[in-house]
Amino acid sequence: MNSHTQQLLIEAEQRCRQSGRQWTSQRADVLSVLADCRGPVTAYELLDAIKAVHPNPKPATVYRALEFFMELGLVHKLDSANRFVLCSHQHEHHHRAQFLICDSCGHVDEVPVPGNLLKLLESEADKLGFTMADKGLEIHGKCRDCTKQH
Ligand SMILES: [Zn+2]
Ligand SMILES: [Zn+2]
Numbered sequence: 114m115n116s117h118t119q120q121l122l123i124e125a126e127q128r129c130r131q132s133g134r135q136w137t138s139q140r141a142d143v144l145s146v147l148a149d150c151r152g153p154v155t156a157y158e159l160l161d162a163i164k165a166v167h168p169n170p171k172p173a174t175v176y177r178a179l180e181f182f183m184e185l186g187l188v189h190k191l192d193s194a195n196r197f198v199l200c201s202h203q204h205e206h207h208h209r210a211q212f213l214i215c216d217s218c219g220h221v222d223e224v225p226v227p228g229n230l231l232k233l234l235e236s237e238a239d240k241l242g243f244t245m246a247d248k249g250l251e252i253h254g255k256c257r258d259c260t261k262q263h
Pocket of ligand 1: 186189199200201202210223
């Protein structure tokens with residue numbers, strides 16, 4: 114475990130306790146393995162990586178831990194890629210985030226989208242009588258490195 118992951122765990126534990134939730138070693142393991150993955154992973158890949166720490170991880174426990182961290186805003190799910198990724202910002206204010214996803218290498222950048230842009234989207238949706246349940250944005254394309262290679 115590197116120092117970045119250690120710092121992350123300390124902050125996660127704090128946030129967990131602040132919200133009156135229970136911090137368990139199982140949850141800590143899931144988060145630290147996800148942090149060590151350094152990029153978005155499927156639940157299956159994560160489960161596989163956890164086997165290095167726990168010989169017999171229970172899928173349900175891992176999913177529950179992921180959901181727990183998503184509620185805390187520490188982990189996001191990329192619905193379009195069906196992958197999980199650590200939040201790369203301090204997101205106290207929302208549970209959904211905006212992402213730029215590279216289709217060539219899978220690299221993901223979490224980008225802050227200004228609130229007024231979301232409001233604009235909302236008002237456009239409003240005109241259509243559409244209620245937005247999920248304001249997460251997932252924009253697909255090519256990252257800088259992959260663009261350079263061509
Ligand atoms: Zn985030
Ligand atoms: Zn790329």
